[in-house]
Amino acid sequence: MATGSGRYLRYILFAFFGITILYFISTSSLPSYTQPLTEAAGKLSWDDLSKLHPHPPPPPPPPAPPSSEEKPKTDFDSIADAFHNDPLRPKVSNSDGNSRLDITPVPSTQLSPAAPGERVNATFVTLARNTDLWEIARSIRQVEDRFNRNYNYDWVFLNDKPFDETFIKVTTSLVSGKTHYGQIPTEHWSFPSWIDQKKAEQVREDMRRRKIIYGDSVSYRHMCRFESGFFFRHPLLHQFEYYWRVEPSVELFCDIHYDPFKFMKDNGKKYSFVLSLYEYVETIPTLWESTKKFIKAHPEHIHPDNSMAFLSDDGGDTYNKCHFWSNFEIGNLDWLRSQPYLDFFESLDKDGGFFYERWGDAPVHSIAASLLLPKDQIHFFNDIAYYHVPFTHCPTGEDLRLKLRCHCNPSDNFDWKGYSCTSRYYDLNKMRKPAGWEGQV
Numbered sequence: 001m002a003t004g005s006g007r008y009l010r011y012i013l014f015a016f017f018g019i020t021i022l023y024f025i026s027t028s029s030l031p032s033y034t035q036p037l038t039e040a041a042g043k044l045s046w047d048d049l050s051k052l053h054p055h056p057p058p059p060p061p062p063p064a065p066p067s068s069e070e071k072p073k074t075d076f077d078s079i080a081d082a083f084h085n086d087p088l089r090p091k092v093s094n095s096d097g098n099s100r101l102d103i104t105p106v107p108s109t110q111l112s113p114a115a116p117g118e119r120v121n122a123t124f125v126t127l128a129r130n131t132d133l134w135e136i137a138r139s140i141r142q143v144e145d146r147f148n149r150n151y152n153y154d155w156v157f158l159n160d161k162p163f164d165e166t167f168i169k170v171t172t173s174l175v176s177g178k179t180h181y182g183q184i185p186t187e188h189w190s191f192p193s194w195i196d197q198k199k200a201e202q203v204r205e206d207m208r209r210r211k212i213i214y215g216d217s218v219s220y221r222h223m224c225r226f227e228s229g230f231f232f233r234h235p236l237l238h239q240f241e242y243y244w245r246v247e248p249s250v251e252l253f254c255d256i257h258y259d260p261f262k263f264m265k266d267n268g269k270k271y272s273f274v275l276s277l278y279e280y281v282e283t284i285p286t287l288w289e290s291t292k293k294f295i296k297a298h299p300e301h302i303h304p305d306n307s308m309a310f311l312s313d314d315g316g317d318t319y320n321k322c323h324f325w326s327n328f329e330i331g332n333l334d335w336l337r338s339q340p341y342l343d344f345f346e347s348l349d350k351d352g353g354f355f356y357e358r359w360g361d362a363p364v365h366s367i368a369a370s371l372l373l374p375k376d377q378i379h380f381f382n383d384i385a386y387y388h389v390p391f392t393h394c395p396t397g398e399d400l401r402l403k404l405r406c407h408c409n410p411s412d413n414f415d416w417k418g419y420s421c422t423s424r425y426y427d428l429n430k431m432r433k434p435a436g437w438e439g440q441v
């Protein structure tokens with residue numbers, strides 16, 4: 001019996017001892033949880049918490065005043081505080097009903113404040129396939145970061161097929177202006193009735209054997225013809241006066257510190273370029289013959305102050321193959337829609353060289369600009385630094401490059417190299433080349 005009651009007493013002592021330890025553990029850990037929760041919750045009131053929590057705990061004691069030894073707040077702390085206190089940040093609950101903070105910052109809908117001042121009636125324009133999505137995404141991001149995030153111009157996308165949902169979703173998210181998506185009508189992307197299909201096929205086969213770049217491609221020819229004669233007639237472009245063409249995988253290396261559309265309009269410019277070079281002669285053997293035929297048929301369209309000296313070294317007898325590289329261009333749509341340009345395109349189109357050879361839109365636009373426009377309506381943008389494989393335009397002049405935060409290597413600049421026609425453009429316009437050009441020849 002004595003042994004039995006002793007054992008009983010031991011059980012009671014053990015139980016008492018265990019309960020006491022548990023009490024100390026639980027009470028000593030409580031304050032360190034409640035304190036940070038109220039700080040971190042910021043604008044979350046206890047009323048809010050009680051709505052989230054079915055059985056709210058009692059309100060915690062007020063926080064102790066900071067001691068004099070408390071560490072002063074660093075900048076990082078105040079950034080973190082501002083972040084935690086952001087009233088726009090969503091406060092969410094765990095599946096168990098406990099409140100917690102979502103630590104993912106909320107994206108802002110406003111990328112950057114818009115630059116003050118008027119906008120021109122202008123748009124970016126891109127011809128692309130759905131498969132070009134990630135390459136055009138890179139280009140858009142560069143154009144937006146360097147310029148358009150502050151100007152919010154629209155962007156027109158054109159395709160010979162319908163754009164898919166992903167293309168539309170991603171590009172819409174990248175462009176700060178409005179986006180428009182259009183399908184090209186079949187008659188602007190097909191063989192015209194007067195083209196001999198057999199002859200065109202033989203040409204492609206011959207060019208394939210001679211390994212001429214894109215020589216065997218039907219779609220590339222439709223693309224060149226469309227860019228030469230039809231993109232500016234697409235209904236989505238009717239409302240605009242200026243366009244800026246952007247291709248997939250291009251790069252912009254410097255900040256654009258003003259609105260090039262406004263520059264074009266204010267200065268009466270109709271066409272502009274950043275790179276120029278010689279065309280691959282195998283793709284245009286009879287383009288100049290066709291051009292001469294047009295000059296004869298429409299002398300009234302040739303401007304007296306033209307840039308024939310850019311195209312020809314013998315007063316127009318032969319073509320030197322110089323052209324502005326049209327994967328970048330900022331231009332006036334009304335000029336392309338004007339009678340002189342339309343007559344020029346129609347005359348070339350009837351001769352069939354888009355299919356019987358492989359005429360590119362770059363020499364077509366360049367010949368038109370050089371013959372139909374006065375010299376002072378063509379502009380060279382030295383300050384827009386640009387890359388399209390394989391050529392770079394990196395502004396000449398260190399001062400300019402530093403001010404514009406350029407990241408191109410000046411030694412990559414193509415402007416003054418032997419295969420560029422930009423020196424010729426400077427000479428015929430009697431322009432002084434930028435300081436330092438001799439070092440880049």
Ligand SMILES: Nc1nc2c(ncn2[C@@H]2O[C@H](COP(=O)(O)OP(=O)(O)O)[C@@H](O)[C@H]2O)c(=O)[nH]1
Nearest residue numbers: 127128129132158159160219220223247248327
């Ligand atoms: N929708 C569509 N766009 C095309 C097609 N072929 C080329 N493009 C676009 O036309 C432009 C020029 O084509 P690209 O491949 O860059 O030619 P490159 O710069 O001459 O080598 C780019 O904007 C392409 O996305 C095509 O078959 N369909």
Ligand SMILES: [Mg+2]
Nearest residue numbers: 247248327388
């Ligand atoms: Mg390209």
